[in-house]
Amino acid sequence: MANGRVVQTADRTIGGRRLAALLPADVLARPGYRALADAVRTLILDGRIALHVRLPAERELAEAVGASRATVTGAYDLLRESGYVRSRRGSGTWTELPDGHRPVGAHALLGAGGHSADGDPGVDLAIAAMGAPEDGLAAAFAWAAPRLPRLARDPGYHPFGLPDLRSAVADRFTRRGLPTRPEQILVTAGAQQAFSLVVSLLCRPGDRVVTENPTYANALDALRHARLRTGSIAVSDAGWDLDMAESTLRQTVPRLAYAIPDFHNPTGALMPPEQRLRLLAATRATGTWLVVDETIADIALDVPAPAPLASLAPRGGADHVITIGSLSKTHWGGLRVGWIRASAKMITELTAVRVSADMTGSVLDQLVALPLLADMDRDLPARLAQLRSRREALVRALQRHTPEWSWQVPPGGLSLWVDLGEPVSSALSERAAAAGVHIGRGARFGVDPGTFEHRLRIPYTLPADRLDEGVRRLASAFHDGVPLPPAVQRPHWVA
Numbered sequence: 001m002a003n004g005r006v007v008q009t010a011d012r013t014i015g016g017r018r019l020a021a022l023l024p025a026d027v028l029a030r031p032g033y034r035a036l037a038d039a040v041r042t043l044i045l046d047g048r049i050a051l052h053v054r055l056p057a058e059r060e061l062a063e064a065v066g067a068s069r070a071t072v073t074g075a076y077d078l079l080r081e082s083g084y085v086r087s088r089r090g091s092g093t094w095t096e097l098p099d100g101h102r103p104v105g106a107h108a109l110l111g112a113g114g115h116s117a118d119g120d121p122g123v124d125l126a127i128a129a130m131g132a133p134e135d136g137l138a139a140a141f142a143w144a145a146p147r148l149p150r151l152a153r154d155p156g157y158h159p160f161g162l163p164d165l166r167s168a169v170a171d172r173f174t175r176r177g178l179p180t181r182p183e184q185i186l187v188t189a190g191a192q193q194a195f196s197l198v199v200s201l202l203c204r205p206g207d208r209v210v211t212e213n214p215t216y217a218n219a220l221d222a223l224r225h226a227r228l229r230t231g232s233i234a235v236s237d238a239g240w241d242l243d244m245a246e247s248t249l250r251q252t253v254p255r256l257a258y259a260i261p262d263f264h265n266p267t268g269a270l271m272p273p274e275q276r277l278r279l280l281a282a283t284r285a286t287g288t289w290l291v292v293d294e295t296i297a298d299i300a301l302d303v304p305a306p307a308p309l310a311s312l313a314p315r316g317g318a319d320h321v322i323t324i325g326s327l328s329k330t331h332w333g334g335l336r337v338g339w340i341r342a343s344a345k346m347i348t349e350l351t352a353v354r355v356s357a358d359m360t361g362s363v364l365d366q367l368v369a370l371p372l373l374a375d376m377d378r379d380l381p382a383r384l385a386q387l388r389s390r391r392e393a394l395v396r397a398l399q400r401h402t403p404e405w406s407w408q409v410p411p412g413g414l415s416l417w418v419d420l421g422e423p424v425s426s427a428l429s430e431r432a433a434a435a436g437v438h439i440g441r442g443a444r445f446g447v448d449p450g451t452f453e454h455r456l457r458i459p460y461t462l463p464a465d466r467l468d469e470g471v472r473r474l475a476s477a478f479h480d481g482v483p484l485p486p487a488v489q490r491p492h493w494v495a
Contacts, residue, residue: 016056016064033074122436123470128459132332161187214445262297268410393464401475423453
C-alpha cells in the first residue's frame with residue numbers, strides 16, 4: 001500500500017501499481033536494474049513490504065514503472081542472488097530475508113546478537129536506551145518484596161493499573177503543571193502499548209493520521225499495521241515547520257496527530273512554547289486527537305525539563321490531548337510500565353480495549369515502579385550526568401573517526417541525528433552489521449519510503465569505550481564502501 005504503509009493483503013500479493021507507488025520517485029533515473037533492486041530491498045528491510053508477499057510478475061511491474069522487462073528481470077535476479085526474494089516455477093516471486101537478517105525492528109527487541117567476522121562481540125547502536133541503574137533497581141525490588149504478599153491475596157487483575165501507581169503518576173503530572181486525577185491515568189505495559197491502544201480505539205483502517213517526519217520508528221509501524229493513511233509534518237535541524245503543519249491539518253483533517261515535542265526522536269529537537277500553542281490550536285480547530293509522546297521528556301540535559309504540552313492550553317482547551325509516557329528511558333526498558341493521561345471517560349474506553357488484549361499489567365512491575373517514581377527527582381540527575389558524559393564521548397568519537405559527517409548536539413534526548421552527506425544509510429547499516437554494529441538507518445524513521453537515506457540515528461547510551469568502538473567500525477564500513485566527493489567540507493558539530 002502506498003504512502004509508507006506496510007503491504008499486507010489477504011492473498012499476500014502486491015500488484016505492480018501498488019509496488020510502483022512505494023518506490024522512490026527517482027529510482028528509474030538511476031542506472032538500470034541495480035537501482036530498482038536496491039529500492040525493493042530497502043522496502044523489504046524497512047517493513048514497507050511484508051515478508052512472504054508475492055511480488056508482481058516481471059511484465060506487470062515493468063509496465064507499472066515504465067521500465068523494460070529486462071530491467072525488472074535483472075532486478076529480480078539480483079534480489080534472488082542476495083536472498084531477498086525466492087521464486088518457484090508456477091508460483092511467482094516472494095519476499096524473504098537472507099540468512100542472518102531479522103525482520104524490521106526485531107533486532108531492537110532481541111539485541112544485536114551480531115559479531116564481526118573474527119568473532120568479536122558486536123556493538124548495538126540501534127537501541128536508544130540505557131541499562132538499569134543497578135542500585136536503584138535493587139532497592140526498588142527490596143522495597144516491593146515485602147509488599148507483594150499483601151497484593152497476592154487477591155486475583156491480581158488491575159486493568160486500570162494499581163491504584164497507588166495511578167495516584168503517583170497523576171501527582172507527577174500535577175507537580176509538572178498539569179492538574180491530573182488518578183481516574184485520568186491508565187497504566188500500560190510501556191508507551192508502545194499505550195500508543196497502540198489509543199490508535200486501536202480512535203482509528204479505523206483508511207483513516208487519515210499525521211505524524212512528524214522523521215519520527216519514532218515503532219510508532220510508524222503501529223500506524224502502518226493499523227492500515228492508516230499517514231501524512232507528515234517536517235522536522236529538520238531547524239525544528240518544526242508549523243506553517244506546513246497547520247496547512248496539512250486544515251487540508252487533511254486527520255483523525256489523529258502524533259507528536260514528540262520534547263527532545264524529539266530522532267532529531268533531539270525541543271519544540272518552543274509558541275509552536276506548542278499553535279499545534280494545540282490547530283489540532284483543536286480540526287477536531288484532531290493530539291497524542292503527545294513524553295517518553296523522553298525527562299531526559300533534559302542542557303535545559304530545564306519542559307512542562308506537559310497540554311498544560312499550556314487555556315482552561316478546557318486540551319480535552320483533545322492524550323499524553324503517553326513510560327519509565328523505559330529514564331529507568332529501564334525491561335520494566336514494562338507506561339501510562340496514558342486523558343479524560344476519565346477516555347481512560348475508561350481505553351481500558352475496555354486493553355482488557356480485550358491482555359486483561360491487566362504485571363503487578364510486580366507496577367509495584368517496583370512506585371519507589372522509582374517517588375525517588376525520580378532525587379535519582380535522575382546522576383543519570384542525566386552520565387548521559388551528558390556519554391554524549392560528549394560520542395561527539396569526540398565522531399570528530400575523530402568521521403569528521404566529514406555533521407550533526408547538531410541536542411539539548412536533551414538520547415541520540416544524535418547524523419548527516420552522512422551521501423544517501424548511503426541503508427547500505428552502510430548492512431555493511432556495519434557485517435562488522436557487528438547494529439544501527440538505525442535513516443529510512444526507518446521516515447514516513448515515506450526512501451527518505452532520510454543520508455541520515456543515521458546514533459544513540460549515546462553506551463559506555464564511552466563502546467561508543468568509540470562502534471563509531472570506529474561504522475567509519476571503516478563507510479570509508480571502505482562509499483565514494484565521497486573530494487571537495488565537500490562540512491562543520492563537525494553545532495552546539
